[in-house]
Structure formats: structure tokens, C-alpha cells
Amino acid sequence: MANYPFEFELRLIYEIVQNQLNVTYQVHNPAANQLWFSVGGHPAFHVPFDKEGTYNDYTLNFNKEEELWRWPLS
Numbered sequence: 001m002a003n004y005p006f007e008f009e010l011r012l013i014y015e016i017v018q019n020q021l022n023v024t025y026q027v028h029n030p031a032a033n034q035l036w037f038s039v040g041g042h043p044a045f046h047v048p049f050d051k052e053g054t055y056n057d058y059t060l061n062f063n064k065e066e067e068l069w070r071w072p073l074s
Contacts (some may be wrong), residue, residue: 006035038073 001007009028014021023043029035047058 006037007031008037010039012017036073038071
């Protein structure tokens with residue numbers, strides 16, 4: 001509470017479905033007052049997964065292009 005004066009619950013849900021990784025962030029505010037927050041995801045993957053492959057055997061592909069939205073905090 002000394003560094004962030006709000007009570008909150010943060011849940012990160014990771015699901016592997018076939019060959020894709022789904023990540024969901026859930027933020028819950030248990031209080032009546034307004035909760036200011038920002039979630040920044042910085043995923044990392046330890047590859048190769050086995051001794052057979054190399055780093056260059058892996059790619060990270062997205063199913064579509066999306067516009068980047070940023071909301072600076074002040």
C-alpha cells in the first residue's frame with residue numbers, strides 16, 4: 001500500500017489451445033473508489049524447448065495486424 005495505494009486483484013490466465021497461447025488479464029477493484037491502473041505485458045519464451053532445435057527454428061506469428069493504442073499516465 002505504501003507504493004500503490006489501491007487494493008485490487010490481478011489475475012493472469014494462460015491457456016494453450018492447439019498451437020496458440022492465449023493470455024488474459026483480469027483486474028478487479030473491490031473498493032467503491034476509482035482504481036487507476038495500467039497493464040503492460042512483456043512475455044518471454046525460453047527456446048529451444050528441447051536439445052534438438054535452435055533459437056532460429058522458432059517464430060512468433062500474430063493472426064492479424066492491429067493498431068497500437070497508448071494512454072500515457074501522468
